Amino acid sequence: MRQPDIEIYLKEEFLEELGTWLEQQVGRLDLGPWSGTTRRGTLHGDAAIPLMIVRKAAGKWASIWFESDRTPWATDLECARALAHGLNREVRCSIGGWEEQHGEADADRWYKVTVAGEEEFTWALKP
Structure with a gap:
């Protein structure tokens, strides 16, 4: 089932590699300037995909949020797998779509995805 948006986490020191990989895999990436820890942009592939990068979203991990259901990936996990293999880096994503009304029980369940597997x-992301 296709998720309405995609969110993954990547260590901050690999954000430049992320941009290069996205352009190679999907299309042109236009990023605006940093506004504090947030940077917005658009990925131009088959569709224009708004994205937001938030530095230090979870310690040394940056959140990359594709604000569209028209990404090349149907799920967070599919995106994490592609990126992990493309960059040979650990990528994190939630187990599945979590919504507040589902309660807190599954909110801290995550995947670590690497070329070796999942x-x-x-991952308690509480401040």
Whole structure:
């Protein structure tokens, strides 16, 4: 089932590699300037895909949020797999679409995705 948006997490020191990979895989990436820890842009592939990068969203991890259901990936996990293999870096994503009304029980369940495979873990993102 296609998710309404995609969010993944990548260590901040690899954000430049992310931009290069996105352009190679999808199309032109236009990024605006940083506004504090946030940077917005658009990825131009088959469709214009708004995205937002938030530095230090979880410690040394940046959040990359594709604000569209028209990405090349149907799910967070599919995107994380592609990026992990493309950059040979660990990528994190939630286990599945989580909504507040579902409660807190599954909110801390995440995947670590690497070229070696996927592992479920608990990632408490509380401040």
